[in-house]
Amino acid sequence: MNRRPFIALILAAPLLTHGAAADEAQATLRSTIDEVLGIANGASSRSALASSARSVLQRRVSFETMTRRAVGVGWKQFSSAQQAKATDLFTTLVIRTYSNKFTPGQTATIDYKAATNPASGRVDVPTTLVYKGSRYSVIYRMEQIGGWRIADVVIEGVSLVANYRSQLDASFKQGGAEAVIRSLEQSVSRPS
Amino acid sequence: MKLHHFLPLVALGLVSCATPKNTPPASASQPGAAAKAPASGGTDALDDYGDTVVVSDPLEGLNRATFAFNDKFYKWVMTPISKTYTTIFPKPVRKSIDNAYENVKFPVRFVNSGLQGKFGRAGKEAQKFGVNTVAGVGGLFKVSDKIDSLKDVPAEDTGQTLATWGMGHGPYIVVPVMGPTTLREAVGSGGDYVLNPINWGFVFTGDADDWAWIPPTGNTIRAMPGQLDLYKEATANAIDPYTAVRSTYIQNRNAAAEQ
Numbered sequence: 001m002n003r004r005p006f007i008a009l010i011l012a013a014p015l016l017t018h019g020a021a022a023d024e025a026q027a028t029l030r031s032t033i034d035e036v037l038g039i040a041n042g043a044s045s046r047s048a049l050a051s052s053a054r055s056v057l058q059r060r061v062s063f064e065t066m067t068r069r070a071v072g073v074g075w076k077q078f079s080s081a082q083q084a085k086a087t088d089l090f091t092t093l094v095i096r097t098y099s100n101k102f103t104p105g106q107t108a109t110i111d112y113k114a115a116t117n118p119a120s121g122r123v124d125v126p127t128t129l130v131y132k133g134s135r136y137s138v139i140y141r142m143e144q145i146g147g148w149r150i151a152d153v154v155i156e157g158v159s160l161v162a163n164y165r166s167q168l169d170a171s172f173k174q175g176g177a178e179a180v181i182r183s184l185e186q187s188v189s190r191p192s
Numbered sequence: 193m194k195l196h197h198f199l200p201l202v203a204l205g206l207v208s209c210a211t212p213k214n215t216p217p218a219s220a221s222q223p224g225a226a227a228k229a230p231a232s233g234g235t236d237a238l239d240d241y242g243d244t245v246v247v248s249d250p251l252e253g254l255n256r257a258t259f260a261f262n263d264k265f266y267k268w269v270m271t272p273i274s275k276t277y278t279t280i281f282p283k284p285v286r287k288s289i290d291n292a293y294e295n296v297k298f299p300v301r302f303v304n305s306g307l308q309g310k311f312g313r314a315g316k317e318a319q320k321f322g323v324n325t326v327a328g329v330g331g332l333f334k335v336s337d338k339i340d341s342l343k344d345v346p347a348e349d350t351g352q353t354l355a356t357w358g359m360g361h362g363p364y365i366v367v368p369v370m371g372p373t374t375l376r377e378a379v380g381s382g383g384d385y386v387l388n389p390i391n392w393g394f395v396f397t398g399d400a401d402d403w404a405w406i407p408p409t410g411n412t413i414r415a416m417p418g419q420l421d422l423y424k425e426a427t428a429n430a431i432d433p434y435t436a437v438r439s440t441y442i443q444n445r446n447a448a449a450e451q
Contacts, residue, residue, distance in 0.1 A: 097429040128344060133287055135343065157447020158440050166439040167431035183431045 021144075022115035025123035028148040029140050032060040033110060040102055050099040054091075062149040063091040069152075070164035071180060074172035082177045089184035094160065096188075106132055123148070247364045247374065247442045255366040259434050262371055263427075266420060274416040288332040289414045293390070295324045295331025300387040304348035308356045316345045346451040350387070351380025355449035364438060371423070372441040 035056050043049035057063075067083075067090040068075045078086065111128040118124055121144040129136045141152040152161045171183040249255065278286065298321040305314035320336040328335040336342040354376050362375030373381065385391050390411055393404025423437070430436035 093429050100428060101425065135337070154447075156444055158443040162443060163436060163439045164431070167435045170435060171431060187429055187431050 021121075022117050022123050022125075025142040025148040026112065026115045026125050028060070029125050029142060029150070030112065032056065032150070035060075037108060041107060043102075044104055046099045046102055046104075049102055050095050053099065054095055057095060058091070060149055061094075062143065062145045062151050063087055063094065065143065065145060065149075065151045066090065066094065066161055069161045071168050071172065072165050074169075074177065074180065078177045078180075082181060086177075086181055086184060089181065089188050090164070092188050093184065097160075103132070110138075247361050247438065249364045249438070251363060251365065255364065256434055258366040258368055259437070261368060262366065263433070265369060266423060270416055271420060273413065274420055277413050278417050286414065286417070289410075290418070291324070291328070291334045292331040293411050293414060295321065295328070295334075296390060297388050299389060300350070300384050301345075301348050303387055304350055304353045304383075307353045308348060310348070313345060313348065316342055320345060346448070349380060349448075350383030351377040351445065352449045352451075353383070354380050355445075361442070361445075364442070372437055374442075374445075377445060 036053050039053050039056065040049055043052060064083075064087050067087040070090060071078070071086065075083070109130045111130070113126040113128070115123050115125045123142045125140045125142060127138050127140065129138045137154075137156055139154040140150055141154065142148045143151040145151070152159055154160070168180050168183070171179045175182070281289070298317060302314050302317045302321070305311070305317055320342050323335050323339065323342065324331050324333070327333075359376050361377070364372070364374050365378065366372055367378075386395055390407035393407065397404065426437050426440045427433035
């Protein structure tokens, strides 16, 4: 029996799963983005977009993971009530950050590039966002968290999670979990 | 110091060192491309890309004071100028003015691609310049955006060249009016200034004729709306705007240097 095809198949198996994970994650991302863009195209204002997109985003974005990483090492010292509170505030802040970039009446186009699989359970999807005549690099970091979910967004090299971590880290050092929650509350209550 | 000698400096800061640039990724798909810093102790095994981006900030007290000054300056001086500009010129006209200035900056991208040994990229920059200058009527239309091989060429500059050559950022500095930079990026901005033809009136004639200040001043004004938008975006939902801008700036420059 010629064993070569069999060996080839075994060797190719990791590649196949790699490709499958990347495809799966990318498909999830596409449907999420299509859904959000659908809402955005019908939205009359930024705040309307923020409230109507929230349920879709909560399903597809792991805000809990984002918040945990944005807080960093201090997260373990949060009580579960504090964790829930921080996650809720951070969710509002992130959704507002993104809906603020949106102008009613302008449509966005997204070019998807080949996804990479930096680690098991993780897929990065690089894209180019074309909006109002400019091109922006946006990388979506997807993770297997009960299905593929967005765990970070990197715009022009700037990671959302890393950006907030640099700020929340200082709050935590100043006054622990309470200080983090207070500073999140302050940011959320500031008019955007 | 004459005002018209100062304006190009402002232009230089605004355009080349103040804020993120549109440098779409070609190879930015590596994990953690944005945030490379020593692990400060993660909360889980997948935590490596959430690390704080580190830059040395020994002048933080002074920097924060300058940052506060700049914030007011942007609000009370630059925003009205920018609003006047956007009121006079409709969006398509502004887009073409932006395109033309970016097209003229070709030597900055071409020379720095070459200095980094990226000759393929230098070639593409030359093609882009040719296409946009000829088919795009002197650079007014960015025809290269319609060409797959040319639409996403990462824009190189002198700061990135110095990074490629192994130079670290050095201290973080907030410059009055111009905003965030680091020692390396400030040196880089000097290189970009000399390589940008809009400044050649000054560079080659020393104390220039009066016409020499027109292109750089135009550049300063046309770049304002975009730069102010970026500043607003970086600070709008921030916990601490100073830290947010520093993190945004450093991550953006690091990612650009890695491309």
